[in-house]
Amino acid sequence: MNLASLTTLRVGGPAREFREAATEAELIDAVRSADADGTPLLVLGGGSNVLVSDDGFDGVVVRDARADVSLVNDGACGGLSITATAGTPWDGLVAQAVASKWSGFEALAGIPGSTGATPIQNVGAYGAEVSDIVSIIRTWDREDRQVRSLPLIKAQFGYRDSMLKRTMTDGPWGPTPRYVVLDVTFHTRMASLGAPVRYQQLATALGVELGTRVPIIDVREAVLALRASKGMVLDAADHDTWSAGSFFTNPVVADDALPEDAPRYPSGREGLVKTSAAWLIEQAGFTRGFAIAPGAPASLSTKHTLALTNRGGATAADLVALARAVRDGVRERFGITLVPEPVGVGITV
Template identity: 60%
Template structure:
């Protein structure tokens, strides 16, 4: 078992090479993290990750790198298998004034047909390590940014690192998790994460960002804001990849096989328990995956409902006065502030005067049904299982998806006066 040093001093990537010890597990989540067995005894998927993190195939179009399967030509391309390869590629591109797009799983990108005339970097580093198990009833675990998120969830369940199960099945990589503050079924990564180590493009160095410095909010963070906000980016705009490029993330969680309290009514119903109860993490994961499959939210090449970027629009956050103008049956949820997280418990206080509503409810009640297309036979449409997902029905272009996006946004705005905000990074639009 790999133990990482407990040194939080910012380091230069040239100071130490990252561990090459493979530690991912197969999808059944039954094998705990262990490097005490011969690699030949590991499952085949783990061996593949150990010996060849990258496929060696150079993509020519962004469509090959995104789950929406749209996007035009790729300019230059680098697949980084070490931290130094990743940071040097970014440093050189920034010095030359070349735009940079760092790609993980490609599940949160909507790319235009014009493609990306810059450097596309795929982070192929997939490693998980135990930092410390000396916490009172807890552990600290670090995963590189290129690690597939659901592989980390599987590892956590097998090793009894509690709290990850509600986030099962979310596509993408660890690097995107703190940028988006990914969440599902009543949980957010803000409740698990302790710190992020990132490459700061402004300062050209590796930095540590503690939980309180990440500015985590609903599907938002200081990292994400630096894409489009010059103030957050240190005085400049950075484009589709922000000022801070995540290198790895450290999670502080409790040790145990039981989940956190079930906080989502649909999930509680699927489990046959009351809200607030705890269940085995493995059972919670299976229930979450079943719910996600029913909505087309688990990637499946044969199912066009999964040719998507997941939930395409964020749930709008409204003032109390704005929320009062919605119909009485419109969903209303509290808004929490993770920038004011309570130390020791990671509980975030509720923000007074703000209300979150459901983007899916707004879309549905604005007249957009499951399977909606702008015109008959259009190759882009809403999922047949869930109106919040925009999907490629086969052969769609970025322009087709953009037309569908704009149609839905305009319809909801006309009906409710609310402008929906896309969650995926928009490249080339």
């Protein structure tokens, strides 16, 4: 199996072995068997947050093919609980939530990938994060070899971060994620209006003031339009969407590390502010469509400087070279080192 066909960047060499799990038992068995044999393991969801080496993966790749959503609690007691298996496509779940008036999902529309990946990265957009609605994450603990449920407080969510992302287990092939997500339970409520709009660009698109509550269907449609304008909604015919979304996270730095005109946002961390990686990239001289050489198969998106894209025929090495050029340019200009958001598989940016 060539992994390029399973990732949104459309790069990556072959896997030594590929297994697709149709049930939770099959998923756990595949993981447990690989661990027992000392075989390198990659659990793959939607492939939207990985950059796979051109050499591929010399181990077992397991893909969760389950896509089940169940209503655990109907909201009669004031709350609504929904459980989705890890393989459930995230944007499909958001669409179902909006149609069902399950509030809290709407601003996270259009994000590619699987539901199981969302709490690992604590995905977020337009003033919302998945940690706002996560209740319980059921996992397979590879170290203790048992199913373990992690309540919200144990997830230790941060900006594009969680305990799941940080916690590794040792193996003969090096550190690897300890927990494999089996399903995620979300807690929210029935509502036709979304949470107060917290992001200025979204408020502008909706034609309202910050803090206004608008119908969740309007929020989803506005978010999808905004993401599409930046090439952030998957479209096989649009090379600007052959990407891993935002390639670098927004840096969290000391306020005095930034120029006066740099954008600043609350970071939730004392003495630190969050700034825009896209702004830093643009101010360092990298424009939309930038490529290392004319006609190169990897370039920045023509719609958004934060996305690295495959223009057709790019290799993982092409994308790494582009990422390093951007990272080094920003560091030289501002003294800030951008951190990649996608996970490198057999490759380091």
